[in-house]
Each structure stands twice: as structure tokens, then as C-alpha cells.
Amino acid sequence: MSVRKFLLGLTGIGLFVLAWHCATLGNSRTDVPGPWLAFTGLVELASQGVLWRYVIASVFRVTWGFLLAVIVGIPLGLAIGWSQWIRELLNPLVQALRPISPIAWLPIAVLVFGGMRWWEPSDLSAIFLIFLASVFPIVTASTSAVEGIDSKYLRAAANFGVGGVSLLRLVILPAALPQILTGLRLAMGIAWVVLVAAEMLGVQSGLGFQINDSRNNLRYDFVVAAMLVISVIGMLLDAIMLRIENMTLTRSGSTSR
DSSP states (O other), X not given: OOHHHHHHHHHHHHHHHHHHHHHTXXXXXXXXXXXXXXXXXXXXXXXXXXXXXXXXXXXXXXHHHHHHHHHXXXXXXHHHHHOHHHHHHHHHHHHHHTTSOGGGGHHHHHHHHTTOSSSOHHHHHHHHHHXXXXXXXXXXXXXXXXXTSOHHHHHHHHHTTOXXXXXXXXXXXXXXXXXXXXXXXXXXXXXXXXXXXXXXXHOSSSHHHHHHHHHHTTOHHHHHHHXXXXXXXXXXXXXXXXXXXXXXXXXXXXXXX
């Protein structure tokens, strides 16, 4: 990162904090708090140990839900993009389910997982919602990636007698990889947003729960403190996904950004 880019970004954040401070002058913890009250609330949550437990709970849920979506979404998207009969069979179902908000599935998730005894039901419900939020962007990206492969690569592979698993490994995956990785990065961002919303409605831990609980107790400094933590973790997750994307593309011979 260049010094100029860093300074400009820092200046933008500084201007936002200044505007935030000016707009909240004189407010108390029961109003919209200013930057200093939010910072002291963050320190208080961290000193109580609550913040760290909730961060771990949120990251745990989003990790499991996202990994399950990757395991299901990439093979399904590749199959829909490659096989006409699979596309005709499953694509209408995918397109019918995709517009439904994952949060709308919350009552169904609570009903399905509420009786579970081998795992915390609220965790399973949140993981299921994260899975739903992530899997459709991954399927769509993988499908589009396969459909967009230049036919000259497939013809060249056919001329050399490459087919079956070898065609998938040597031609289809390398050609589709950049778009799939972009889809994974977008899906992670969506998963993190949906996770916080799910935790505000259906669980007893996590950063979303912290926001809802603090609102009920009129501790809006805690609310904004949790929002700041959500922002930082979201940026870290995006940076990790971007790093993985660049490293994978570099190893595969594609251009890294």
C-alpha cells in the first residue's frame, strides 16, 4: 500500500470521526454516543471479557456456515454450468430460492433445529442461515464462471484427448477460478452481514446479540462499540479473502491484483 493511499484513507476516516463528534456533542450513553463514549464502551466490554466471547461465537458461526456453503456451492455451480440436464433440473430451483432473504428462514431454522440435543440449537440455526446467505452467490459465481469459459480451450483439450476428471482439473477449474474466488469473497461479506442480523433475532451470544441486548438496556455506547468491532472484523475477513484470492491466482499463473 502506497503512503498516499494510506494517508488519504486515514484522512477520510478522520473526517468521518470529526463529523460524528460534532453531530453528537453533549449526548449521553442513552443517546447516540460520540466517538469517545463509544471507545470507553468498547474498553468496558473488553475488560469484562464479554466482547471476546461474543467475537469468538460470531466468527465460529460464520466460519462453519461459510465452509459448508463452499463445500456445497462450488461443486453444484460447476455441475450446473457444465451439464445441460443438471442445469435444466436444478437451476430453476436455485433461482426460485435465491431471492428469499436468509432471515426469512429463521422461523423454519428454529423449528427444524430447536429439538437438537447434540449441538446448541441456536448455533445450528445461525450456521444454517449463514449457509443460505453464502451458498447462492457461490453457486451463481461458479455457474457463470463455467459458462463463460472460452470454447477454444475446450476444443484444444478435445484435440489432445483430455476429458473427464482431467478436463475438470486441467481446463475447467483453472479457467473458472478467478470468478469463483471473487464469488467467494462476495459471499463472505454477505455471510458476515447476515450473521449479525441472525444473532439479533435468534441466539443468546455473539456481536448481534450484544447489540440487541445493549439496546434493550439503553447502553448505546455498547451498541456502537459492537458496531465498530463488526466493522473491523468484516474488513479483516475481506482482507483475508483477498489475500487468499491473490495467492491462489498467483500460484495458478493468473494475474494477482
